[in-house]
Amino acid sequence: MRNRLGLGTIAARDPADREPPTDPSRPRSPRPVKAQEWECETEDKVTGLIDVASGSAAQRKQLERVVEEYRGLPGPLIQVLHKVQGVYGYLPSDVLRFVASELELPLCDVRGVATFYNFFRLDPAGKHTVSVCLGTACYVKGGAEILKRIQRELGVEEGRTTPDGLFTLDTARCFGACGLAPVMMVDEEVYGRLSPTKAMRILNSYREGTKPSAA
Amino acid sequence: MDKLRVKIDGRTILAAPGKTILEVAEENGIHIPTLCHLDGLRDVGACRLCIVDLYGQLVTSCTTKVADGMEIGTQTETVRAYRRTILELLFAEGNHVCSFCVSNGGCELQDLACELGMHSVRVPYTYRRERVDATHPRFLIDRDRCVLCGRCVRVCQEVEGAHTWGFAERGATVRVITDLAVPWGTAESCTSCGKCVEVCPTGAIARKGASNAEMRKHPDLVAELTERRARG
Ligand code: SF4
Ligand code: SF4
Ligand code: FES
Numbered sequence: 003m004r005n006r007l008g009l010g011t012i013a014a015r016d017p018a019d020r021e022p023p024t025d026p027s028r029p030r031s032p033r034p035v036k037a038q039e040w041e042c043e044t045e046d047k048v049t050g051l052i053d054v055a056s057g058s059a060a061q062r063k064q065l066e067r068v069v070e071e072y073r074g075l076p077g078p079l080i081q082v083l084h085k086v087q088g089v090y091g092y093l094p095s096d097v098l099r100f101v102a103s104e105l106e107l108p109l110c111d112v113r114g115v116a117t118f119y120n121f122f123r124l125d126p127a128g129k130h131t132v133s134v135c136l137g138t139a140c141y142v143k144g145g146a147e148i149l150k151r152i153q154r155e156l157g158v159e160e161g162r163t164t165p166d167g168l169f170t171l172d173t174a175r176c177f178g179a180c181g182l183a184p185v186m187m188v189d190e191e192v193y194g195r196l197s198p199t200k201a202m203r204i205l206n207s208y209r210e211g212t213k214p215s216a217a
Numbered sequence: 218m219d220k221l222r223v224k225i226d227g228r229t230i231l232a233a234p235g236k237t238i239l240e241v242a243e244e245n246g247i248h249i250p251t252l253c254h255l256d257g258l259r260d261v262g263a264c265r266l267c268i269v270d271l272y273g274q275l276v277t278s279c280t281t282k283v284a285d286g287m288e289i290g291t292q293t294e295t296v297r298a299y300r301r302t303i304l305e306l307l308f309a310e311g312n313h314v315c316s317f318c319v320s321n322g323g324c325e326l327q328d329l330a331c332e333l334g335m336h337s338v339r340v341p342y343t344y345r346r347e348r349v350d351a352t353h354p355r356f357l358i359d360r361d362r363c364v365l366c367g368r369c370v371r372v373c374q375e376v377e378g379a380h381t382w383g384f385a386e387r388g389a390t391v392r393v394i395t396d397l398a399v400p401w402g403t404a405e406s407c408t409s410c411g412k413c414v415e416v417c418p419t420g421a422i423a424r425k426g427a428s429n430a431e432m433r434k435h436p437d438l439v440a441e442l443t444e445r446r447a448r449g
C-alpha cells in the first residue's frame with residue numbers, strides 16, 4: 003500500500019482510536035440549527051415525501067409537468083432547472099429537493115449545478131437589481147473594490163438577495179459604458195465614475211426611496 | 218498483451234498498456250508525490266502535484282496513460298519547481314496554521330511540504346473565511362483546511378454510495394458541501410460511516426473530540442475495502 007501511514011488494516015487500529023458509540027437516545031437528525039447561519043433557507047428534514055411549500059398550486063403543477071417531461075432522459079438537470087426557474091423566478095430549496103428526488107439525483111449535485119451557473123438564482127429577485135461591472139475597463143478602475151464594499155455592506159454574495167428583499171447583487175462584464183468606468187447599474191439606470199463610497203451612497207438613496215440621477 | 222517500452226528517469230521499463238504513469242512508476246519503486254490520488258478511488262487530476270515531465274509537456278501522472286516510447290522525468294528541475302509552486306498556492310489558498318491544527322503531524326499536505334522542501338510561501342495568503350461545520354455529532358469540517366482534493370466527494374459517492382459530499386460554486390469560491398449545502402448534521406443522505414474522515418488528507422474533516430495525537434487517519438482502508446469487495 004502506498005500511503006504514508008502504512009498502518010495496514012483496520013483491525014490493526016488501536017481500540018482507543020475507535021469512534022465513540024453514538025448515543026441512541028439522541029436522534030441524529032434533524033438537530034436545531036439556526037437557519038440563517040446557513041446558505042440554505044429551509045432546514046432539511048428527513049421525510050419520505052418532499053413537500054413543496056414554495057409558490058402556488060399552479061406553479062406546483064407546472065413543476066410536476068417539467069419533471070415528467072424530462073424523466074428518464076439523459077442528463078436532464080440543467081434543462082429542468084432552467085424551466086423550473088422560469089416557473090418560480092428562482093430556485094427555492096424545497097423545489098431543488100423535489101427535483102433531486104424525482105430525477106433520482108444526489109442533492110449535492112443539484113446544488114452544485116445550481117450554484118455553478120450564473121444564470122440560476124437561489125433567492126427571489128429583490129426590488130432592485132444591482133449589477134456591478136467587472137469588465138476589463140471597470141476592473142482596472144477598481145470595479146472589484148466596489149463589489150467588495152457592496153458585498154460587505156449589504157451582507158450578500160454575488161447572485162443573492164438581501165434578507166429585506168430590497169437588493170439583488172449581480173455582476174456583469176461590460177455595459178458598453180467603459181468611458182465612465184467603474185460602472186454599476188441599478189435596474190435600468192447606469193452610474194459611472196464610482197468609488198466604493200459613492201456606490202454605497204447611491205444604494206442608500208434607493209433604500210430611502212429616492213432615485214439618484216444617473217452619472 | 219504486448220508490453221510498452223517507456224523510459225522513466227533514464228530507466229527503461231516494460232509496462233502493460235492501459236496503466237497510468239503513476240501506476241507504472243510505483244510498480245517499479247519510483248516515487249511521485251500525490252495528493253488527490255488515492256488507491257481505490259477514481260483519479261480526477263484535481264491537485265496537479267503528481268505532474269511529471271514529458272520533456273516538452275507537463276502532465277499529471279495519475280490521469281495520463283503510458284504510451285510506447287514515452288520518456289518521463291519524475292524529478293527534473295522543471296517539475297520540482299512547478300510542484301513546489303502548486304503546493305505553495307495550496308497553502309496560500311487556505312488557512313493552514315499547522316501548529317493549531319488537529320492533524321498536525323498526521324497531515325498529507327504537511328508531509329508534502331516537507332518532502333518537496335517548501336520552507337516558505339512566496340505568494341500572499343488569501344486568508345479566506347470559510348464555514349466551520351460542527352453540526353454532525355461525530356465529525357466536523359473546517360473548510361479553511363480543505364484543499365479541494367475531492368477525496369471525500371469520491372469516497373462518499375463511489376465507496377459508500379451516499380452522495381453526501383459535492384462541490385458547489387466555481388472558481389475561487391468552490392467548496393465542498395453536504396446535500397443542498399445544509400449543515401452536515403442535518404444532511405439526510407449521510408450515513409455517518411466516517412469514510413470521508415479517513416480519506417481527507419488534511420485536518421479539514423476530523424473526528425470530534427480527538428486530540429492531535431489521536432487524529433490519525435487511515436486512507437488506505439479504501440484500497441482495502443475495494444479490494445475485498447472485488448474479491449467478493
Ligand atoms: S460519513 Fe460517510 S456517508 Fe457521511 S458524508 Fe462521510 S463518507 Fe459520506
Ligand atoms: S474536505 Fe478533505 S477530502 Fe474533502 S476536498 Fe477538502 S481536503 Fe479533500
Ligand atoms: S468594462 Fe465596465 S462598462 Fe465596459
Ligand code: FES
Binds near residue numbers: 252261265266268278
Ligand atoms: S495526484 Fe494526480 S493530480 Fe492529484
